[in-house]
Amino acid sequence: MNNANNIDSKTLQRLKTGDVDAFESIFRIYNGKIxxxxxxxxxxxxxxxxxxxxxxxxLWEHRQEINPEKNFQAYLYTIAKNxxxxxxxxxxxxxxxxxxxxxxxPNDEKFFHRRxx
Numbered sequence: 001m002n003n004a005n006n007i008d009s010k011t012l013q014r015l016k017t018g019d020v021d022a023f024e025s026i027f028r029i030y031n032g033k034i035x036x037x038x039x040x041x042x043x044x045x046x047x048x049x050x051x052x053x054x055x056x057x058x059l060w061e062h063r064q065e066i067n068p069e070k071n072f073q074a075y076l077y078t079i080a081k082n083x084x085x086x087x088x089x090x091x092x093x094x095x096x097x098x099x100x101x102x103x104x105x106p107n108d109e110k111f112f113h114r115r116x117x
Contacts, residue, residue: 007025007026007029007072007073009068009069011025011026012066012068012072013068015063015066016063016064016066016068018063023056023059023060023063026059027056030073030076031052031056034052034055034056034076034077034080035048035049035052037077037080038051038052038080038083038084041084041088042084042087042088047087051080051083051084051087052080054083055076055079055080055083058079059076059079
């Protein structure tokens with residue numbers, strides 16, 4: 001490895017061929033960093049854990065597409081950033097939908113009272 005923040009091209013080549021030891025090595029170096037990046041953005045421990053796990057799952061599933069000559073750290077953080085953006089978008093849309101429904105829907109008690117009598 002070049003340093004603690006980057007993975008050498010040999011490790012990435014091994015990962016591309018499905019070498020589990022190479023994956024575990026990358027996981028040990030980047031798991032905490034990716035988790036803290038996600039956590040600092042979303043402020044939700046459980047969600048940060050889920051997204052971090054999905055980043056590494058995606059890395060494994062798309063390992064054959066990795067270019068060992070490119071910046072691997074940037075690649076990994078881009079996956080994480082895109083997952084965070086999708087989750088944020090999902091939350092904003094869900095929140096907007098809930099607000100919209102609250103405005104359109106009559107008071108629940110009155111609504112259910114009228115329908116049941």
